[in-house]
Amino acid sequence: MIAKKVLLVGNFGVGKTSLIRRFVLNEFSEEYISTIGVRVSSKIIKIDTEEIKLLIWDVAGTSADEKVPKAYFLGSSAAMFVFDLSREETYNNIKNQVDIVKQLSGLGTITVVGNKKDLVTFKEIEQLKKTISISIDLITSAKDDENVEDAFKELAKQSLN
Amino acid sequence: MEKTTVDHKDNRFELLKELLLADDRKDFNILRDEYLEREKFKVKVAPVVDEKIEDLKENFPKYFGKTITETIKIQIRDSQDEVVEALYPIMGKLVKKFIIAEITKLTESINQTINDKFSISQIIKRLFKGKRTDADDVLQEVFEPIIEEVFVINKDSGLLAGNYSRGNIADKDMVSGMLTAIKSFAKDSFSKDGQDIEDIKFENFQLSIQNFKTIYIAIATSGVISSDFEEELLDNINNLAEIILRDRSYLTDEEKLNSIIQKTLIKTE
Numbered sequence: 001m002i003a004k005k006v007l008l009v010g011n012f013g014v015g016k017t018s019l020i021r022r023f024v025l026n027e028f029s030e031e032y033i034s035t036i037g038v039r040v041s042s043k044i045i046k047i048d049t050e051e052i053k054l055l056i057w058d059v060a061g062t063s064a065d066e067k068v069p070k071a072y073f074l075g076s077s078a079a080m081f082v083f084d085l086s087r088e089e090t091y092n093n094i095k096n097q098v099d100i101v102k103q104l105s106g107l108g109t110i111t112v113v114g115n116k117k118d119l120v121t122f123k124e125i126e127q128l129k130k131t132i133s134i135s136i137d138l139i140t141s142a143k144d145d146e147n148v149e150d151a152f153k154e155l156a157k158q159s160l161n
Numbered sequence: 162m163e164k165t166t167v168d169h170k171d172n173r174f175e176l177l178k179e180l181l182l183a184d185d186r187k188d189f190n191i192l193r194d195e196y197l198e199r200e201k202f203k204v205k206v207a208p209v210v211d212e213k214i215e216d217l218k219e220n221f222p223k224y225f226g227k228t229i230t231e232t233i234k235i236q237i238r239d240s241q242d243e244v245v246e247a248l249y250p251i252m253g254k255l256v257k258k259f260i261i262a263e264i265t266k267l268t269e270s271i272n273q274t275i276n277d278k279f280s281i282s283q284i285i286k287r288l289f290k291g292k293r294t295d296a297d298d299v300l301q302e303v304f305e306p307i308i309e310e311v312f313v314i315n316k317d318s319g320l321l322a323g324n325y326s327r328g329n330i331a332d333k334d335m336v337s338g339m340l341t342a343i344k345s346f347a348k349d350s351f352s353k354d355g356q357d358i359e360d361i362k363f364e365n366f367q368l369s370i371q372n373f374k375t376i377y378i379a380i381a382t383s384g385v386i387s388s389d390f391e392e393e394l395l396d397n398i399n400n401l402a403e404i405i406l407r408d409r410s411y412l413t414d415e416e417k418l419n420s421i422i423q424k425t426l427i428k429t430e
Contacts, residue, residue, distance in 0.1 A: 038346075042334055042338075057319075071317070072345060
């Protein structure tokens with residue numbers, strides 16, 4: 001079985017930890033995030049016939065945040081940028097933030113996920129898609145367990161490329 | 162004629178005595194009566210008092226136990242500081258006794274090791290052993306150092322390339338990831354001129370980290386680490402790193418790497 005390091009980045013409170021909790025069983029205490037700015041969780045996922053062990057690095061804050069050691073981004077095979085569909089400040093500057101993640105990790109593609117679908121209407125999502133400066137890959141709801149597994153499958157697929 | 166004079170003198174003397182000592186005689190008689198009364202009383206009372214004392218001796222707890230207990234309770238309640246002060250030396254003695262017992266056990270263990278060390282065969286061995294001290298030997302045998310875990314980790318990604326584990330780590334990949342994160346955090350926050358974290362100590366364990374170009378090797382040990390053991394361990398880690406970095410196929414073949422870790426570092430097993 002191969003192991004892959006994947007990143008989960010995004011502003012505080014966008015629901016990264018909730019997505020992980022929905023998806024994984026093995027995780028360290030959340031205290032690590034507030035202490036050293038990252039927490040590593042693991043989950044085995046099957047893509048076609050291949051089993052992949054995803055080591056998910058939940059990085060606190062955004063890549064632009066100077067407090068996050070740049071080394072956290074090194075050696076990753078895929079990354080997911082999460083924003084909160086109900087909070088404009090989490091996607092206002094999204095293109096720039098995604099570019100920084102690309103630059104630090106050396107990755108060509110980043111999966112963009114809009115979380116907290118349960119807090120917005122279909123119409124609001126459609127409106128947001130038109131105005132946002134980047135294309136959204138998946139809309140999820142950690143609360144309702146909607147599209148969470150798909151988002152991580154997408155991340156796993158990306159890690160194999 | 163002369164005799165008459167003497168008789169006359171005697172009478173006068175008696176008369177004078179009566180006149181002068183009348184009061185004293187009266188007091189004397191009172192005292193004598195009192196004394197005689199007391200003696201009579203003593204003879205009557207002494208057996209009763211003796212009997213009562215014997216009774217008290219036998220039944221003291223019965224007569225006064227409750228009262229004394231109550232008094233002590235009140236005393237303790239009202240004078241807690243004094244009671245603590247009084248008890249403290251006793252408690253101290255108990256603690257001291259326990260520590261002495263434990264030290265005795267340790268001493269016995271050390272003595273046993275020393276006795277073994279001073280056997281003829283050991284003395285001959287010591288003649289050839291070099292700079293190792295007896296203290297090192299004794300400590301090492303009493304608290305034998307044990308390699309608990311070995312992790313060979315890719316430096317950037319934190320992905321585990323291979324490992325050895327004496328116990329059972331729930332998810333060694335996650336541990337490797339967090340270890341790498343902690344290392345990065347420490348380096349980013351505290352280091353100057355590319356310094357890196359080398360040791361993490363916690364209770365019974367010591368985690369030694371040796372950094373190489375693309376990998377780092379983390380070894381968790383328990384027990385007393387003598388300078389000799391540390392030196393030998395460092396040599397072995399360097400040998401292991403050299404083998405891995407000369408043949409990078411070790412980094413993609415976990416089984417092969419685990420086997421070389423065992424062979425290089427865990428020689429006894």
